[in-house]
Structures are given as structure tokens and as C-alpha cells.
Amino acid sequence: MIQFLPHLRQAPCIALLGVLLFHASTSFAQSTAITGTVYDASTKEALIGATILQKGTTTGTSSNADGTFLLQVSELPVDITVSYIGYETQALSLVNNQPLEVYLKVDAELVGEVVVVGYGRQKKRVSTGSIAKITAKDIEGIPVPDAISTLEGQTSGLLVNESSGQPGAGKSILIRGISTNGDNTPLFVVDGLQVGNIDNLNPSDIESIDVLKDAASSAIYGARAANGVVIITTKSGSSSDEGVVTYSTSYL
Template sequence: MISKQLLSRGVAVVVMTGMTSLVWAQSFTGSVVSADSGLPIGGASIKVKNQKISTSTDESGKFSLQAAKGSVLTISYVGYKTQEITVAGANGIIRLQPSTSDLEEVVVIGYGVQKKKLNTGANLKVEGEELQKRNQLNPLQSLQGQAPGVSITSTSGQPGADMKVVVRGLGTIGNSGPLYVIDGVPGGDISVLNAADIQSIDVLKDAASAAIYGSQAANGVVLVTTKMGAAGKSQLSFDGYTGIQNVSRKAQLLNAHQYKTIMNEQSLNSGAAAIDFDGMAGLANTSWLDYMFKDNAKMDNYNVALTGGSEKSTYALSMNYISQEDRRW
């Protein structure tokens, strides 16, 4: 056995019964920064692989620990890819790469965002590109069939009629429509927006996610995010389409003779006498449905947008023209 310990800088002597083991170690000092922005990362975890030696970076991203030369250090931080390096020198700068998948896997929760894996609410998101592909005059018409659990129907067959939206079933008697929040402003009218100007639509269907908006969110919340300008050169974009609309199938109406036959059968079945149509000669055979609908009704939708800005401010301007023929005369 060794009767006394030998301590010197860079040398540690471990004394054990019947044997002596020498472990050469050094003080490794370094700093952890973001490879994307170059800013220091505070709170990053530093561990010596396969050992119980660990530490974390301070607010300036610096750390220091004892590690043998050739040891492998594992550096990890939320939102960044875990990295392993080999101890080769006395100090060094470690650059962590952002984890794109972790940063993009977020969902809108009220006024902010939350990681997708942490979200247990019944929320759905529809991108603006999917709405624009439908070529509808109303964004809610484009949303039909793309939002499970959300019922969207037209209040009438009249072109340009309002859409009725019901989230997770009928709730409030009288007004069962959800709360619309456009770019953070509650109470907006989504029907005045053009699908080409919408970045995304998020629907908060459960009470937990919508609770932040209070009682006005009792029927659900529809969050609308419009497109914004970006720093750089100004961009001018144009989107438009034109087309015609027709009724796919019209109901077959009775002519004058068929109408008289049916009315007589109804009268006889109810125990009354047959109706005397002799004094009603010359009844017109008018198909009123042909006057209600216009064949090849023209529809136009044009949108012009100008976006741009600088590092200090951005802008987005757009103009939209919509036209839809709605009657025969």
C-alpha cells in the first residue's frame, strides 16, 4: 500500500486496499453557443459519457469540469440537437444546432404556442394554401370538409349568404357561432377576408384551450392568422380566377295537367268532392325554378398583394375584387 497521497495539478491518485490506480484528468473549460445565432446558451447540460460527472452552463454559456483526455462529453439542451465531443484541449467553443423538428412541432393555444407533444386539447389547424385551392368566395366555404368536428352550412341558397358554423355540437341557444379572433383581435368578421390573405386557421374545440377567452368562447374559438410582410425586397403578387356556376340538379315540377290530377286525388282522399278545374282553363305551365336560377352564372375573384419591409418594420397591403351573378334578371 501507499502510505501517503501524491497530489499535484492534473494528477489524481486513488488509493484502494491492496492496489493503487492512477487516473490522469484535466480541467476542461468551454462555452456553449447557438450555431444559428451565436448567442450563449445558459442551462445546457454537460455530461461525461458513461460516467457520473456532469455540470451545466451558466448564464453566459460557460462551464468547467474535470474530465480525462479522450473522454466524450454529451451536450444537450431543449430545442437543440444533442451533440457529443471528445476532450482534446483545455477549452473550446461548442456550437449546438437547432432542432428544426422540435421547433416546428407547435400548436396555437390561446395567445401563445405550445409544443405539440404537450398539447392534449382538441385543436385543429388548416393552412391557408389548402383554403386557397378550393377557389371559394368565402373562407368558411373553403373550410368545409377540412375541419373534423366543425359543422359549416349555408344559411340559405342565395349566393353570398352567411355561413353557419357549429363547433362540437349545438351549445348556446340562439347564437351558437364560435368566437372569431383575427390576428389577436376578438370579434372580427371572417367573411370579409379573402382566402389568399389567410396564413392559417386554427380551431380551438375544447374548453381548456378556449378558456382564456372567457364565456364568449363557450361555442369554440376560430383563430385566423393573416399573411404578413417580411424583411427584404418588396414582392407584388396576383391571384385570380374566373368561372361559371350552374345548379347540378333541379327538382322536376308538375305541369298544369299533372297538378290538377294530384289536387283532385288529394281532395277525394280527404273525403271532399273533386275540384272543378273547368273554370280554370288555360293554366300556365311555368317552371319557376328556371326563373330562380341563372344558367352559367359568372364568378370572378381577383386579389393583388404587396408585401415587404425592413428589419425594423414590415408591411402587407392587399386589394380584392369579388363578383358573383345571383339571379336571372
């Protein structure tokens, strides 16, 4: 009869336990926590809701109320991106998990963009209303017979309709869809003056067009703005020693 010694009977259990501990330690080693805080580079204030992503993956997180975040990554080194609406995206290459301090700069393109609202002009990045801006560069070179046609296909939620196919026939604009209270025409404001239509406006004279779509943006104009507001700013002269002559032609 073969008898197993007690310590030999325990050997398989010890070996199995060692394997389990090895796998457990490997699992923990595969996950590394990246922590940090996201700030505004100019004001040094914490940014809430900034997006932190591991490059090339869908692994990500966002900063909380005090700008801090925690991101679990598979291994180091790792490349991450930190982004926030209205700010320049920052890419970082990390070789360790030391706490980060990320300072995001405001996007220079958004800072300079100004929209026209009822009370005057406002930087687009601080505007809370639904406003679409169309510049002279956007409509430059587009062969259009009238000013209304310059709006066609330039912004979402705006529809240009032709009443008929006859030359010179009027066109209508729908910003919020069809109204149940009769007239669907938006309010037109040209250089601060309210006008009935813009049929006689030369498209080449337009500097910018701001379309106020929601009630918050157009509230100052009252009931006449129930169907939205189209604010047009025309070009003005500039102080220059040289005269400029512009000629353009197109075939419709």
C-alpha cells in the same frame, strides 16, 4: 408360451418418453425472448408505452414504466419496429437476443408545427387541448367565395351551414354541435382581435387557421368561447428586395 423380458416390455415406454421430450425441447426452441429499453435520444429518459412489433405479424408488446420491454418471437433472425407518438419509428434487424437499447428521435415535422392558443403560440406536440390547424397550403387553390368556406371539410367535428342559397347569404359554423343556449356561433379572433364574423376577410390573406374545440383550449376566452374559437392569422409582409405579385382566378 412366449415370455417377454422385463427390459423389452419397457422399450415402448422409453421410446414414447423420448418422443415427448423431443417435442417439448422443440417447442421451447421455437420461442425467443427479445428484451430491451426504449429511450428519448435527446434527453436519454425512458419512454413509457412505446410499441414494439415483429414485422409482418401481429406479435407485439409495449415498454413499461421504466422503458423496458419483453417480446416473444418465433425465431431468429427477426425484424422488429419500435414506435412512439411524436417520434420517428425505428426498424431493427436482430440476429441474436442480446438486450437492446433503442433511442428514438423526435419527429422533426411535429417539432416545427406550432399552434396558436389563447396565451400565444405553443408547439403542437406538447399541447394537450383539442386543436386543429389549417395552413395556407391546405386551402390554396380551393375555389371558395368567402373565408368561412375555407373551413369546410378541413377538420373533423366542424360543420359549415348555409342559411340560404341566395348569393351573399351568410353561413354558420358549428364546432361542438347544436347548443341549447341560443347562439351556436364560435368566437372569431383575427390577428388577436375578437370580431363578430369573418365575412369580409379575403381567403387569400389567410396564413393559418387554428380551431380550438374543447373547453381546455378556449378557457381563457371565457363564456364567449362556449361554442369554440376560430383563431385566424393573416399574412404579413416580408423583408425582400424583390416584389411579388400573385394572381388567381376561379369559376364557382
